[in-house]
Amino acid sequence: MRKVRFIHTADLHLDTPFKGLGYLPEALFNRIKQSTFDSFERIITVAIRQKVDFVVISGDLYDGANRSLRAQLFLKKQFVRLEQADIQVFAIHGNHDHLQGKFVQLTWPENVHFFGSEEPDMHPYRKNNDVVAHLYGYSYPQRAVTENIATRYEVIEGAPFHIALLHGTVGGNTDHDPYAPFTLQELIDKPFDYWALGHIHIRSELNQEPPIVYSGNIQGLNRKEEGSKGCYLVELSEVGNDLQFIQTAPIEWQSTTLSTEGMEGMDDLLNGLQKLKEAFRSKQTDTILSVSIDPGNSFGSELQDPSVIEDMLDHLQEGEEDEASFVWINRLVVEHRNEDLLRDLKDSHFLKEMMEVFNDLDQLDEVLEPLAKHRKAKRFVSKDAFDPEEIKREAQNLLIETMTKESGR
Ligand SMILES: [Mn+2]
Numbered sequence: 001m002r003k004v005r006f007i008h009t010a011d012l013h014l015d016t017p018f019k020g021l022g023y024l025p026e027a028l029f030n031r032i033k034q035s036t037f038d039s040f041e042r043i044i045t046v047a048i049r050q051k052v053d054f055v056v057i058s059g060d061l062y063d064g065a066n067r068s069l070r071a072q073l074f075l076k077k078q079f080v081r082l083e084q085a086d087i088q089v090f091a092i093h094g095n096h097d098h099l100q101g102k103f104v105q106l107t108w109p110e111n112v113h114f115f116g117s118e119e120p121d122m123h124p125y126r127k128n129n130d131v132v133a134h135l136y137g138y139s140y141p142q143r144a145v146t147e148n149i150a151t152r153y154e155v156i157e158g159a160p161f162h163i164a165l166l167h168g169t170v171g172g173n174t175d176h177d178p179y180a181p182f183t184l185q186e187l188i189d190k191p192f193d194y195w196a197l198g199h200i201h202i203r204s205e206l207n208q209e210p211p212i213v214y215s216g217n218i219q220g221l222n223r224k225e226e227g228s229k230g231c232y233l234v235e236l237s238e239v240g241n242d243l244q245f246i247q248t249a250p251i252e253w254q255s256t257t258l259s260t261e262g263m264e265g266m267d268d269l270l271n272g273l274q275k276l277k278e279a280f281r282s283k284q285t286d287t288i289l290s291v292s293i294d295p296g297n298s299f300g301s302e303l304q305d306p307s308v309i310e311d312m313l314d315h316l317q318e319g320e321e322d323e324a325s326f327v328w329i330n331r332l333v334v335e336h337r338n339e340d341l342l343r344d345l346k347d348s349h350f351l352k353e354m355m356e357v358f359n360d361l362d363q364l365d366e367v368l369e370p371l372a373k374h375r376k377a378k379r380f381v382s383k384d385a386f387d388p389e390e391i392k393r394e395a396q397n398l399l400i401e402t403m404t405k406e407s408g409r
């Protein structure tokens with residue numbers, strides 16, 4: 001029976017600096033900075049154990065176009081491990097690791113094939129002198145590739161399986177830069193047996209037959225990239241296809257809400273938070289956790305004081321650097337019930353106008369830019385992690401609280 005087995009991975013973002021987490025204890029921050037490397041190393045171990053035919057990497061191998069020598073040397077070492085196991089590598093470059101960056105050129109082992117940046121081209125995969133698959137790919141020559149590249153992929157006859165690597169945006173997705181846009185139907189209409197997609201960091205199987213798959217990135221980079229991350233182990237054969245997701249990310253981002261129902265005071269609340277933290281502790285992964293507290297009717301003004309929240313956070317973070325697997329609560333947000341307050345104040349013209357200013361504030365990125373570039377502040381803010389809606393809401397809360405305090409309410 002003719003079949004082919006391979007690993008599909010994408011968006012390694014090797015050497016991501018995780019700038020926004022620079023305030024963590026050094027030992028934890030070092031583990032976090034190592035996480036993209038560790039996840040990829042595990043993927044290579046899976047490839048070797050599973051004795052796959054090859055590994056495909058669908059772009060964004062590096063986090064920045066000026067890839068570090070460290071990241072390149074790491075990648076080379078992993079590719080050599082594959083070479084020793086007689087496993088080939090097919091890879092393309094995406095918008096993050098496009099070819100216009102300034103970087104030291106290394107030579108790659110002979111099992112590695114990078115696709116060029118002129119037109120989608122084809123490279124055959126041979127096993128015992130038989131051509132088993134044709135692989136197709138295209139690398140980004142510069143950061144912004146705005147035209148549809150998918151329509152330029154053409155199957156070249158002469159192999160049982162045709163596998164396409166593409167770094168781009170499926171129609172309608174607005175979470176990522178809309179580079180190399182395509183529609184799902186355009187891919188379905190072409191006679192490829194598997195589309196190995198990259199660029200969108202959320203894992204998704206867009207189509208079953210043929211499989212059209214975003215493997216997602218291999219390590220969540222910020223709190224918007226929640227949950228398990230890893231690669232796909234794929235087998236294509238004459239009788240059917242088998243896809244298996246394998247979790248490899250050493251660190252998971254998670255979020256949850258804690259209800260304070262039935263709690264009577266700060267001790268109860270802290271106990272509840274400790275229990276919640278322990279519920280997220282797992283042997284397999286470290287966790288960075290974002291917690292929203294629903295204060296219900298049990299808690300009033302004490303949770304409105306930012307210094308109280310800060311002290312709670314410090315308390316919950318204490319000792320985590322000594323844990324074999326850490327659960328780091330990096331965000332503790334109290335969901336204040338401003339609706340009641342707003343209803344009371346609905347006749348206030350000033351408040352109404354203030355809310356309108358907030359609603360019109362859509363250039364928040366620009367406003368925050370200086371902070372992201374500030375020599376000291378940039379360690380604490382990561383532009384990727386900015387959530388404009390949340391910043392607006394927190395600023396609103398702060399203003400309302402300050403105003404109501406000052407007016408003696
Ligand atoms: Mn990416």
